Amino acid sequence: MTATPPPETGPVELDVAGLHTSLRDPALESMNFLNEIAGRYPDAVSFAPGRPYEGFFEVEQVHTYLRRYERYLADERRLPPDEVRRALFQYGRTKGIVHEVVARCLEVDEGIHADPEALVLTVGCQEAMYLVLRALRADARDAVLAVAPAYVGLVGAARLVDMEVLPVASAPNGVDLDDLTAALSRARRAGLRPRACYLVPDFSNPTGVSLDLPTRRALLELAAREGLLLLEDNPYGVFDATGERLPTLKSLDTTGQVVYLGSFAKTGFPGARLGFAVADQRVRTADGRTGLFADELSKVKSMVTVNTPALSQAVIAGKLLEHGYSLEKANRREIEVYRDNLRRMLDGLARRFPAGSRPRVAWNTPGGGFFLVVTVPFRGDDALLEHSAREHGVLWTPMRHFYEGESAADRIRLSFSQVTPEQIELGLDRLAALIREQAG
Amino acid sequence: MTATPPPETGPVELDVAGLHTSLRDPALESMNFLNEIAGRYPDAVSFAPGRPYEGFFEVEQVHTYLRRYERYLADERRLPPDEVRRALFQYGRTKGIVHEVVARCLEVDEGIHADPEALVLTVGCQEAMYLVLRALRADARDAVLAVAPAYVGLVGAARLVDMEVLPVASAPNGVDLDDLTAALSRARRAGLRPRACYLVPDFSNPTGVSLDLPTRRALLELAAREGLLLLEDNPYGVFDATGERLPTLKSLDTTGQVVYLGSFAKTGFPGARLGFAVADQRVRTADGRTGLFADELSKVKSMVTVNTPALSQAVIAGKLLEHGYSLEKANRREIEVYRDNLRRMLDGLARRFPAGSRPRVAWNTPGGGFFLVVTVPFRGDDALLEHSAREHGVLWTPMRHFYEGESAADRIRLSFSQVTPEQIELGLDRLAALIREQAG
Numbered sequence: 031m032t033a034t035p036p037p038e039t040g041p042v043e044l045d046v047a048g049l050h051t052s053l054r055d056p057a058l059e060s061m062n063f064l065n066e067i068a069g070r071y072p073d074a075v076s077f078a079p080g081r082p083y084e085g086f087f088e089v090e091q092v093h094t095y096l097r098r099y100e101r102y103l104a105d106e107r108r109l110p111p112d113e114v115r116r117a118l119f120q121y122g123r124t125k126g127i128v129h130e131v132v133a134r135c136l137e138v139d140e141g142i143h144a145d146p147e148a149l150v151l152t153v154g155c156q157e158a159m160y161l162v163l164r165a166l167r168a169d170a171r172d173a174v175l176a177v178a179p180a181y182v183g184l185v186g187a188a189r190l191v192d193m194e195v196l197p198v199a200s201a202p203n204g205v206d207l208d209d210l211t212a213a214l215s216r217a218r219r220a221g222l223r224p225r226a227c228y229l230v231p232d233f234s235n236p237t238g239v240s241l242d243l244p245t246r247r248a249l250l251e252l253a254a255r256e257g258l259l260l261l262e263d264n265p266y267g268v269f270d271a272t273g274e275r276l277p278t279l280k281s282l283d284t285t286g287q288v289v290y291l292g293s294f295a296k297t298g299f300p301g302a303r304l305g306f307a308v309a310d311q312r313v314r315t316a317d318g319r320t321g322l323f324a325d326e327l328s329k330v331k332s333m334v335t336v337n338t339p340a341l342s343q344a345v346i347a348g349k350l351l352e353h354g355y356s357l358e359k360a361n362r363r364e365i366e367v368y369r370d371n372l373r374r375m376l377d378g379l380a381r382r383f384p385a386g387s388r389p390r391v392a393w394n395t396p397g398g399g400f401f402l403v404v405t406v407p408f409r410g411d412d413a414l415l416e417h418s419a420r421e422h423g424v425l426w427t428p429m430r431h432f433y434e435g436e437s438a439a440d441r442i443r444l445s446f447s448q449v450t451p452e453q454i455e456l457g458l459d460r461l462a463a464l465i466r467e468q469a470g
Numbered sequence: 471m472t473a474t475p476p477p478e479t480g481p482v483e484l485d486v487a488g489l490h491t492s493l494r495d496p497a498l499e500s501m502n503f504l505n506e507i508a509g510r511y512p513d514a515v516s517f518a519p520g521r522p523y524e525g526f527f528e529v530e531q532v533h534t535y536l537r538r539y540e541r542y543l544a545d546e547r548r549l550p551p552d553e554v555r556r557a558l559f560q561y562g563r564t565k566g567i568v569h570e571v572v573a574r575c576l577e578v579d580e581g582i583h584a585d586p587e588a589l590v591l592t593v594g595c596q597e598a599m600y601l602v603l604r605a606l607r608a609d610a611r612d613a614v615l616a617v618a619p620a621y622v623g624l625v626g627a628a629r630l631v632d633m634e635v636l637p638v639a640s641a642p643n644g645v646d647l648d649d650l651t652a653a654l655s656r657a658r659r660a661g662l663r664p665r666a667c668y669l670v671p672d673f674s675n676p677t678g679v680s681l682d683l684p685t686r687r688a689l690l691e692l693a694a695r696e697g698l699l700l701l702e703d704n705p706y707g708v709f710d711a712t713g714e715r716l717p718t719l720k721s722l723d724t725t726g727q728v729v730y731l732g733s734f735a736k737t738g739f740p741g742a743r744l745g746f747a748v749a750d751q752r753v754r755t756a757d758g759r760t761g762l763f764a765d766e767l768s769k770v771k772s773m774v775t776v777n778t779p780a781l782s783q784a785v786i787a788g789k790l791l792e793h794g795y796s797l798e799k800a801n802r803r804e805i806e807v808y809r810d811n812l813r814r815m816l817d818g819l820a821r822r823f824p825a826g827s828r829p830r831v832a833w834n835t836p837g838g839g840f841f842l843v844v845t846v847p848f849r850g851d852d853a854l855l856e857h858s859a860r861e862h863g864v865l866w867t868p869m870r871h872f873y874e875g876e877s878a879a880d881r882i883r884l885s886f887s888q889v890t891p892e893q894i895e896l897g898l899d900r901l902a903a904l905i906r907e908q909a910g
Contacts, residue, residue, distance in 0.1 A: 186773030301780035333626030
C-alpha cells in the first residue's frame with residue numbers, strides 16, 4: 031500500500047487506489063466529462079455547456095476595463111502611481127482588493143447591504159464553495175444538505191473535504207420544505223450535524239427552477255428555527271426573463287443565516303475566474319474574541335490560492351465601474367439574448383411536440399437563466415449522448431450528472447445560453463430526430 | 471456541538487471550536503500574521519516579506535504582455551479572431567492554456583524536458599501544493615516529509631487535508647540524508663506511509679541554503695530506492711548570485727521521482743498568481759488504463775478553482791514570449807538587483823558585527839535568492855518583532871514561523887528582495903541597535 035512500486039524497477043507508477051477517494055468519485059469524473067465532450071464534437075449544435083453568450087466579447091474590453099480600474103485607483107481612491115502599480119503587481123489582501131466595488135454592486139443590483147469586510151473575493155465561485163465547506167467540515171459527522179438536482183461543483187467540493195451531501199427534494203416552487211425538515215431530522219437521528227443547505231434560488235442549474243417569494247421567506251424562517259446556514263449560490267439571478275426579479279435570500283435575511291456565493295463567470299466573463307462569498311456570520315474565536323466568518327474563510331484561502339489574481343479583480347471591477355456598479359446594466363444586451371433564446375426554445379419545443387402528440391415529451395418553463403429540462407420517454411444517459419453527438423450532431427447534458435442516484439434517467443438538461451437563433455432551430459430539429467428514433 | 475446557537479435568539483454565531491481544526495493551527499495564523507504586519511508599520515524598513523523587487527513594475531507591461539499573447543495566438547497558433555476571444559474570455563482547459571509556452575520555458579531555463587500534457591497551470595504554486603497533497607492523502611496514514619525549516623504554505627496545505635508533516639533536518643549541503651532515511655524508518659514503524667518529501671533545493675525559503683550537486687544526486691537515488699516522491703519547489707532558482715546555477719532535481723530525474731512545483735510570483739509578478747506542477751508520473755486507473763498524475767491533479771483542480779484565470783496565463787505567457795521563453799532573460803535586471811542586495815547585506819552585517827566582536831551574531835552566506843538567516847544571542851520571537859517595528863523601525867521574520875517546534879528561537883530571517891541600497895544600510899543600522907539593546 032505504498033505510493034510507489036518497489037525501487038530500482040524503473041519509473042514511478044502510482045495507483046489511483048492509493049490516492050484520495052474523490053479521484054474515483056463520479057462527481058469529479060462528471061465535471062471532466064462535461065467539460066471535454068464539447069471539444070470532441072466541434073460541429074455538433076451544443077445545448078450542453080453552461081457558458082455565457084460569446085457574441086459581445088471583444089479583446090479590447092480587457093484593456094478598457096483594466097484602464098478604468100487604474101483610473102479609479104488613481105483618481106477616486108487617490109493612490110499615488112507606485113501604489114497603483116503595487117495593487118496590480120504585488121501580493122494583495124487575502125480577502126481581495128475590489129471588495130468595496132463588489133459590495134456597492136450588491137447594493138445596486140441585489141439590495142444586499144454587505145459590509146465589504148465580510149466579502150472574500152475568490153477564484154470563481156467554486157473556490158468560495160470549497161472554502162465554506164472546508165471551514166464547516168470539522169469531522170465525519172458534519173454534512174451539507176443540497177437541493178437536488180444539485181450543481182456538480184458543490185458535490186465535488188464536498189468530496190474534497192470528505193463531507194457527506196444529503197439531498198433535499200426540489201419542488202415546483204423551488205424546494206420541498208417538508209422534505210428539508212425530514213432530511214434534517216433523519217440526519218440528526220443518524221448522528222450527523224447538518225451544517226448548511228446549498229441551493230440556487232434563481233434559475234437553478236440544472237433545472238432553471240426558482241423559489242417563489244413565500245418559499246424564500248419560509249425557508250429563511252425554517253433555517254433560523256433549525257440553526258441551519260443557507261448557502262445561496264446566485265450566478266444567474268441577473269438573467270431574468272419575466273421583468274419581475276425576486277429578492278435574493280440574502281437581502282431578506284435578518285438573522286445571518288445566509289452565506290451568499292457570487293460569481294462573475296456569467297455576468298463578467300469566465301476567463302476572469304472571479305467569484306466571492308459574503309460571510310457576515312460572527313465567529314467566536316479561541317481567545318473569546320468575535321470575528322467574521324469571512325476571516326475564517328480567508329485563513330483557509332491563504333493556504334489554497336494565497337489571494338485572488340489582482341488582474342482578474344481589476345478587470346471585473348473595471349467592468350462594474352464602467353456600468354455604474356450594475357451587472358444588470360453591464361449585461362443589458364446579454365439579458366435580451368437569453369430571454370429571446372428561452373422563448374425560442376419553448377416555442378420550438380411546442381412546435382415540434384404539440385400537446386397530446388407522440389412520442390410524449392415534456393419540459394419545464396423557467397423564468398430566466400440558462401437552462402431548461404426536457405423529460406423524454408427513454409434513458410437520456412451518457413451512452414445516448416455519445417450517440418446523439420455522433421449520429422445526430424446535437425449535444426445536451428444527462429440529468430443523472432446532477433443526481434447522486436438514478437432517479438433522473440429520463441431527463442436531459444438543455445442549455446440555451448451559447449447558441450444563436452439558427453442553432454436553436456437546427457439543434458431542436460436534430461433533438462427531435464433523436465427523440466423520434468429512440469421512442470420509435 | 472451544532473454549528474449555530476439555538477434558534478430564535480438572534481443572529482447566527484459560529485464557534486471556531488466547531489470549525490475545521492486548521493483554523494486553530496499556528497501555520498494558518500502565521501501566514502496571516504506575516505502578511506499583515508508589514509501593513510501595520512508602513513514606515514519601518516522591512517526585511518520581512520518575500521516579495522519581489524518592485525522597481526521595474528510598469529502598469530503598461532500588463533497591456534504589452536497581453537497583446538503579445540494575443541499576437542501569438544493569432545499569428546503563431548493561427549487561431550481565428552473568435553477563437554482568440556474564446557481563449558481569453560471563456561472557460562478553458564482545466565490543466566491550463568499556456569502549457570506549451572511554459573514547457574518551452576522549462577527547457578530553455580532549466581533543462582527540463584516536460585511533456586506539456588504533464589503540466590497543470592495553477593493559481594500560484596500554493597494551489598499546486600494543495601492539489602498534490604490532496605491527491606496523495608488517502609487516509610490518516612499518509613504523511614508528507616518536509617526539509618525543515620519549511621515554507622509555511624506547505625504546512626498550511628497539509629493542514630487543510632489533515633496530513634501529517636514530518637520534519638527532515640537540513641544541513642549545510644541542503645538536507646541531511648541520514649536524517650531523511652531515519653525519518654522514513656520511524657514513520658513506517660509508526661504505521662505511516664510517507665508519500666513524498668517537500669523541499670526547495672535552490673535558495674530555500676526561509677534559509678537561503680541550496681543543495682550541492684552530490685546531495686542532489688544522492689537524494690534522487692535515495693528517493694528511487696525508497697519509492698518516495700520528491701516535491702521540488704523552485705521559486706528562486708533563477709536568482710543565482712554565483713554565476714553557476716546547479717541543475718534542478720527534475721532535470722536530473724530519470725525515474726519520475728520528482729513532482730516539480732513552479733511559481734511565476736517572483737519571476738513574473740505576484741498579482742498574476744500563476745504557478746504550475748509538472749506531474750509526469752504514471753497512474754494506474756481503476757479500469758486498468760494508465761494516465762498521468764497531472765490528470766489526477768486536474769480532477770482535483772476542477773473542484774477547487776475550475777481553471778486558472780486565462781488573463782493571468784496570457785500575461786505571463788506574453789512576458790515569456792517577449793523574452794525568448796526565458797525567465798533568466800526576462801529577469802536580467804532583477805537578478806542583478808538581488809545579487810547586489812545580497813552582497814550589501816553580507817558586507818553590511820560584516821561591518822556592523824566584525825569577527826570576534828560582541829554581541830555574538832552569526833549569519834549564513836546564500837548563493838542567491840531572497841533570504842538569509844541571522845542567529846542572535848536572544849529570542850527572536852513575535853513579541854520582539856513587534857518591539858523592533860515599534861521602537862526601532864525595522865521588520866524581519868522570526869524563524870519559529872517555519873518550524874513546528876521551538877528550536878529556532880534565536881534565529882531570524884532577513885529578506886533583501888524588496889529593499890533599496892539605502893534601506894539596506896538604514897535597516898541594518900536599526901537591526902544592529904535592536905541587537906545591541908537586547909544583548910546589552
